[in-house]
């Protein structure tokens with residue numbers, strides 16, 4: 001290789017690499033990639049996306065299995081995570097880098113060098129002559145001063161009566177800043193999403209929750225580079241409240257919480273609501289959802305074997321039925337072994353709605369405050385091994401025997417063996433007979449907080465600011481160049497002024513005229529003999 | 543004053559504004575066809591007055607709902623129409639002194655308002671909690687300002703440019719085929735200008751013929767429309783960029799993530815990318831002019847989808863901001 005003679009044609013591989021590189025650098029490639037990016041995104045907005053609406057995708061699979069399988073194979077259900085979306089934006093970034101490197105080199109070179117002199121001034125788009133009563137050197141010096149005052153970069157070769165000036169490097173500088181910032185955006189995403197996590201913490205009023213992997217009950221997504229260090233911060237929920245206007249429109253959702261850092265040193269209180277997240281130990285806490293948690297106490301004879309609030313989940317509302325009209329469900333596994341027992345609940349927050357449903361079978365919208373809530377329950381016995389998960393709300397009744405069923409209002413006690421309400425003497429007898437009894441002692445709410453850590457946020461914010469800061473000069477300023485040469489003419493000299501603008505040419509026309517007028521004034525000259533040959537907008541301003 | 547009274551004032555002022563715009567639109571079109579200066583003056587004045595009524599309508603709507611008057615699609619539409627008119631008056635009439643396109647702008651405005659009252663109207667009501675944030679002042683205002691400028695620049699001005707450019711071309715072709723360039727005659731100056739040596743606008747201004755239609759037709763020359771469209775879009779682009787960024791910051795604050803490819807976010811991104819493509823096309827050989835303008839029109843179409851389709855048909859986190 002080393003001894004190969006310098007040939008005119010480089011080896012084919014290198015040639016094709018050079019060709020690819022050149023086409024990546026071309027503006028047309030960037031343009032086309034941008035348009036493809038837009039087109040690809042369109043698909044992602046009309047096909048339901050798994051990360052946004054998993055339920056709708058599941059429904060699609062049921063209703064149109066074949067179409068859904070094709071869509072799935074094409075990645076259409078997760079466009080923004082698909083390989084081809086990644087390909088498009090990666091290509092765009094490569095193309096961007098390929099464009100920016102030479103442009104950045106050029107601007108650095110440009111900053112180091114001085115404006116270059118030009119010869120034929122009268123060939124420029126804008127040209128004028130000014131008669132000056134001074135010698136060329138003096139006139140050139142005055143022109144130089146004036147241009148400097150106008151924020152031009154000026155160069156005047158030693159001992160010559162000519163000046164070269166330019167202005168508006170901010171345009172290219174801003175454009176570069178703007179474009180480079182997209183790499184910063186990518187860095188922010190990779191760092192933030194890669195080292196961060198998002199999870200959901202369901203906390204009942206009056207209870208505390210510690211930030212640790214196990215406590216997310218499986219609702220935790222971690223980034224690829226997340227080291228596994230959870231903070232141990234503690235979130236205690238004093239109360240949750242949801243308020244509505246009389247029309248039923250939600251007004252406010254607030255979780256009043258006290259937050260204690262993992263080292264136990266600082267405790268703060270915060271009202272977490274929509275648009276007002278809390279934060280502790282670098283975690284952000286967002287109000288995400290809420291629900292009912294009835295307090296249930298189960299006794300075997302006199303002995304309390306289960307006690308506390310149980311978080312219920314909202315039943316899915318059938319098509320066309322308000323979410324507020326459906327009951328909630330929850331489940332409890334009793335700590336009895338012979339036999340194993342579990343209780344499945346349906347909660348009706350309003351007794352009236354429960355009655356109405358029993359009578360008519362029609363759901364009615366329930367007020368959002370509990371109004372004599374009722375629990376419907378079924379007791380199952382059999383092998384409950386599947387219900388060992390720390391958080392579950394549904395018992396799989398297959399293979400289980402239903403022992404009893406019934407309903408219990410708040411404040412009542414029922415027998416789990418017969419499902420009947422107990423009071424007075426019957427209750428005493430049940431207790432004495434070592435029966436299983438359950439009482440519905442009260443009802444609380446629980447709140448679901450989204451807990452997330454994203455260390456890239458500051459990078460993203462910085463990138464966003466740089467994008468905006470770069471964009472302004474990139475769009476609204478223009479590169480313009482001016483040359484002035486003083487030639488001897490009679491007893492004085494004649495100043496020849498030429499110039500052009502790369503952008504915003506119409507505006508430069510006025511600027512140039514003003515510059516020539518000021519030159520006249522500054523040099524004490526006048527009577528421009530050359531007509532201003534400025535023409536409007538020959539190329540069309542950009 | 544009571545809520546109902548403020549609401550009535552708002553609705554009445556809205557109607558006054560809309561009918562004012564309709565009248566002005568007719569006036570502008572009349573001027574376009576017959577060049578009666580006085581008619582233009584009246585049309586312009588009526589537009590200003592209607593704009594005043596429109597401002598009253600928006601403000602009293604805010605009083606009625608006791609919050610910022612841009613909390614649902616009806617209110618967005620009204621604001622959008624108002625800002626398109628304002629942008630037209632300031633940029634096109636005042637800054638660039640172009641007179642003959644007012645009718646087209648007002649046609650878009652009237653259409654927007656008519657759709658708003660007939661399909662999107664809702665009475666004044668408080669904001670849902672998800673919208674209740676100071677970001678609604680920042681993000682939504684930027685989005686509406688950006689949209690109005692894009693509608694003006696990427697929609698009306700670009701559309702007119704494409705139309706005018708085609709008719710100029712056709713005329714040039716006709717002239718070139720009908721008459722040898724050097725033979726002279728009454729129209730040879732037109733022919734000479736056809737090769738792009740001199741800008742059409744200069745020629746058109748200097749060659750106001752004594753009789754017959756002007757060379758460039760009734761509209762401003764294509765190059766003027768093109769430049770005007772570009773300036774407007776270039777003005778809008780950073781505002782739209784800012785709106786998207788502000789939306790991301792708000793989303794981070796409200797939903798715990800700055801970007802989630804929600805349909806609204808996706809379409810705002812599409813609009814942004816398409817206009818970035820437009821700006822590139824303006825600087826790319828072979829894409830300047832008609833092709834770039836086509837991209838701008840695509841961007842305008844994306845804006846309409848983002849506005850009407852996404853808010854009403856596609857469901858997502860943003861959909862509660864809808865009707």
Ligand code: HEM
Nearest residue numbers: 025026027030092095096099175178182474475818821825
């Ligand atoms: C992340 C994708 C990109 C976006 C969002 C984007 C956006 C923009 C925008 C908004 C402008 C107008 C403002 C300005 O002059 O700076 C612009 C200009 C420009 N872009 Fe890009 N761009 C991207 C990628 C590229 C690529 C890959 C190239 C390489 C060919 C490129 C080359 C240029 C050049 C040379 C200009 C200046 C044009 C002029 O003088 O007006 N851009 N870009």
